[in-house]
Amino acid sequence: MKGEIMTISKKLCGTAAALGATLAASVPAWAQDAAAAAAPVPNPGNNAWMMTSTLLVFLMILPGLALFYGGLTRSKNMLSTMTQIGAASAFAMLAWVIWGYGTAFGPEGNSFIAWGKYFLSGITPDSTAATFTDEVISEYVFVCFQMTFSAITISLVIGAVVERMKFAAMMVFTPIWLTIVYYPIAHMVWAGGGLFFDMGALDFAGGTVVHINAGISALVACIILGKRIGYPKEPMPPHSLTLTMVGTGLLWVGWFGFNAGSALEANGSAALAMINTFVATASAALAWMLVEKLAGHKPSALGFCSGVIAGLVAVTPAAGNSGPFGAIVLGAVASIICFIAVSKLKPMFGYDDSLDAFGIHGVGGIVGAIGTGIVYAPGLGGPGGADFAVGPQLVTQILAVVATIIWSSIGTAVAIYVAKALTGLRVSPDVEREGLDLGEHGERAYN
Amino acid sequence: MKLIMAIIKPFKLDDVREALSSVGVAGMTVSEVKGFGRQKGQTEIYRGAEYSTNMVPKIKVEVVCDDDLAPRVVEVVQQAANSGAIGDGKIFVLDVAQAVRIRTGETGETAL
Numbered sequence: 163m164k165g166e167i168m169t170i171s172k173k174l175c176g177t178a179a180a181l182g183a184t185l186a187a188s189v190p191a192w193a194q195d196a197a198a199a200a201a202p203v204p205n206p207g208n209n210a211w212m213m214t215s216t217l218l219v220f221l222m223i224l225p226g227l228a229l230f231y232g233g234l235t236r237s238k239n240m241l242s243t244m245t246q247i248g249a250a251s252a253f254a255m256l257a258w259v260i261w262g263y264g265t266a267f268g269p270e271g272n273s274f275i276a277w278g279k280y281f282l283s284g285i286t287p288d289s290t291a292a293t294f295t296d297e298v299i300s301e302y303v304f305v306c307f308q309m310t311f312s313a314i315t316i317s318l319v320i321g322a323v324v325e326r327m328k329f330a331a332m333m334v335f336t337p338i339w340l341t342i343v344y345y346p347i348a349h350m351v352w353a354g355g356g357l358f359f360d361m362g363a364l365d366f367a368g369g370t371v372v373h374i375n376a377g378i379s380a381l382v383a384c385i386i387l388g389k390r391i392g393y394p395k396e397p398m399p400p401h402s403l404t405l406t407m408v409g410t411g412l413l414w415v416g417w418f419g420f421n422a423g424s425a426l427e428a429n430g431s432a433a434l435a436m437i438n439t440f441v442a443t444a445s446a447a448l449a450w451m452l453v454e455k456l457a458g459h460k461p462s463a464l465g466f467c468s469g470v471i472a473g474l475v476a477v478t479p480a481a482g483n484s485g486p487f488g489a490i491v492l493g494a495v496a497s498i499i500c501f502i503a504v505s506k507l508k509p510m511f512g513y514d515d516s517l518d519a520f521g522i523h524g525v526g527g528i529v530g531a532i533g534t535g536i537v538y539a540p541g542l543g544g545p546g547g548a549d550f551a552v553g554p555q556l557v558t559q560i561l562a563v564v565a566t567i568i569w570s571s572i573g574t575a576v577a578i579y580v581a582k583a584l585t586g587l588r589v590s591p592d593v594e595r596e597g598l599d600l601g602e603h604g605e606r607a608y609n
Numbered sequence: 610m611k612l613i614m615a616i617i618k619p620f621k622l623d624d625v626r627e628a629l630s631s632v633g634v635a636g637m638t639v640s641e642v643k644g645f646g647r648q649k650g651q652t653e654i655y656r657g658a659e660y661s662t663n664m665v666p667k668i669k670v671e672v673v674c675d676d677d678l679a680p681r682v683v684e685v686v687q688q689a690a691n692s693g694a695i696g697d698g699k700i701f702v703l704d705v706a707q708a709v710r711i712r713t714g715e716t717g718e719t720a721l
Contacts, residue, residue, distance in 0.1 A: 397660040399653060459654050468656060505657020518656060 202290055202298040211428035212303045218419020219310035223251050226416050227317050230409025230467070231324065234517045237401040238597025239325045240607035246320050246329060250336045251313040257337050258309040265345035266353060267308065273357040275346050293426040307423060312344055314420075315372045319574075321519030322380035326390050326594050329602045331585040335383075335577050343379060343573035347371050347566060363562035364538055364555065366435065367424035369479025369531045370566045377524020378567050379574040381515060386578045387587060389514035391594050398516075403463050410467040414443060417474045421481035434545070435481035439474065442484075442493030446473025449494035453501045465501075471522050472500040476530035483534050485543025492537055496529040528563055535559035610705040610718060611679040615670045616644065616698040617690040622668050628689035629672060632681050635721075638671040648696030667698060673705055675718045 228244040235243045254262075261280050268276035279285065282305065290298035316336050323332075350356040351363065351371045358370070365371065390398070400406060421439045425432035450469025451461035459465075476496030477489050484492065504521035515521055535555040538544040581587055588594075593601030600606060617625055622639065629637060643664035650662040674682055683700055691697055710720040 394658070397662075398658075399655055399660055459657075462654065464655055501657075509657065521656075 204290055204299050205297055208297055208299050208427045209303055212299050212307055212423060215419035215423025216307045216310055218416045222413050222416030223314050223317050224248055226409050226412035229405045230413055231321050231517050233402040233406030233409060234400040235324055236398060237608060238599055241603055241605055242598030243324045245603060246332045247317045250316045250332055253336045254313040254316050254340055255309055257340055258312050262312055262340060262345050263305050266348040271355055274350060276349050276353055297427055299426060311368060311372060312340060315344055315376045316340060318376035318519055318523055319380045319383060321517035322384035322515045323387050324516050326588055327387055328585050328587060328589050331581040331587045334584050335581040338577040338580055342576060343570050347375050347569060358562045361558050363558050364483050364534045365479045366481045366483050367421045367478045369527050370562055373475045373478060373523040373527030374531060374563060374566050375570045377520045377527055378570045380519035381524060382571050382574040383578050384515050385513050391591060393514045406467055407463060410470050414470055421478060425482055431482045437486050438477050438481050438484055438489035441486050442477035442489035443470055443473035445490040446493035446497035449497040450501055453498050469497045472497045472526045475523050475526035479531045480534040480537055484537035488537030488542045488544055492533045496526045499529050500526045531563050532559050610673055610675055610708060612703040612705050613672045613682050614701045615686045616667050617670060618697060619666060619668045621690045624689040625670055625686055628685040632685050634672055634674060634682060640669045642667050642669045673708060673721055
């Protein structure tokens with residue numbers, strides 16, 4: 163295979179998924195034919211959309227997630243939360259170009275991992291990456307797009323361990339976790355030859371790779387790390403729901419790059435992902451507030467924000483794999499289940515998933531991944547073919563979910579214990595009481 | 610001299626200030642405080658985690674005046690700060706031993 167034609171290493175999208183595993187098997191042959199004919203040239207429209215999408219996903223991290231998470235912490239830990247997100251993301255970008263891209267999407271590989279293209283070797287401005295049709299996009303754009311996904315996934319994990327994990331521990335945890343958890347799962351789901359890809363698991367924009375993966379890792383990490391001092395007796399209310407609301411808005415806007423960008427082209431599949439990202443989220447936001455009201459609380463701002471995130475998470479695997487009305491139902495269902503997870507399940511088990519990274523990303527991701535196997539059905543308005551059967555697809559979806567849960571639990575435990583051995587993992591009780599902003603960074607967020 | 614210390618509802622501050630001016634009080638000190646008495650605090654809920662805040666925000670107004678004016682000051686503050694609801698606050702009257710104007714060194718009632 164020629165250097166400028168990479169192996170099929172893409173997410174299943176609506177159009178491609180209709181062809182399922184047959185396509186995955188046939189594309190390398192096609193790619194060789196195409197290379198023999200003429201080197202394909204990226205369509206500037208598709209390239210421009212993918213560059214835009216890449217920046218939208220980056221917007222989700224800084225400032226989106228940083229503000230969303232930062233507002234939820236206490237004011238003494240605002241900078242620590244935002245700085246860990248910024249620094250872990252920056253680390254993830256460098257790791258991606260050095261060994262991450264090769265490990266996830268390299269030219270050689272097996273079902274679990276790939277290799278080659280370390281330090282982006284062989285990639286030039288003329289290199290292209292395949293999409294789901296006979297179009298191509300510039301490989302550098304594809305590298306950047308996927309880079310932002312790895313950066314946001316490690317950032318999401320931080321939500322469970324804020325307000326007590328050392329900055330140094332996060333910097334050790336980041337590369338280990340990316341290497342043994344994120345890159346292999348990204349390969350398994352999105353790369354041709356990957357385990358879940360070949361199983362035909364539907365995951366449009368990363369429900370398993372990003373959300374279930376981050377959510378489960380967050381849960382494992384926070385259990386090993388332990389609770390914050392004073393949790394749950396001491397009140398730990400969010401210090402600025404205003405900033406959380408701003409972050410929520412940025413996340414929602416950025417998510418259009420995440421979901422519609424995952425079509426890898428500016429086409430109808432991206433359009434479907436776009437409308438689903440609007441309506442599933444709207445339905446989830448209202449559903450959360452409605453459940454709050456039914457539970458005897460007031461419909462709250464944080465409830466709105468939580469519903470938005472739950473809906474976005476749930477629609478991620480379904481974005482191009484569902485009709486708009488299937489997405490509306492999926493968003494509402496995920497929102498209700500996430501509400502129960504964060505307000506009932508968490509207190510019951512007593513773990514300190516501080517900002518509900520597991521409760522929303524893990525639980526919402528699982529609901530979304532399994533639900534995608536249902537809403538894909540043409541009878542429910544989904545893009546599946548007439549011969550699509552919900553039962554077998556559900557089995558595939560559940561298998562992919564369970565495998566992801568096991569892989570990320572084990573990998574996270576390893577990464578956390580290495581970080582613990584090297585850095586001690588937790589700040590001292592004095593630093594924790596005074597706040598990580600002063601103790602770890604020597605600054606205050608507000609003077 | 611008397612120190613009149615009034616704990617009032619925050620939204621009553623303007624009414625109290627005007628009432629005090631109308632009886633000739635030329636200065637006062639105001640602070641934002643928190644506390645509780647018979648008025649209940651609020652319950653806050655964040656993703657199902659309930660925090661009941663026992664402390665209610667209040668405004669503390671402090672006025673020092675001569676002995677003759679004190680009953681009149683208490684009276685107007687009581688009227689201005691009254692909304693008829695629980696949580697309207699309290700007024701305390703204390704004796705003041707000495708007052709000094711820092712700029713001139715004047716003491717006693719002339720320093721007020």
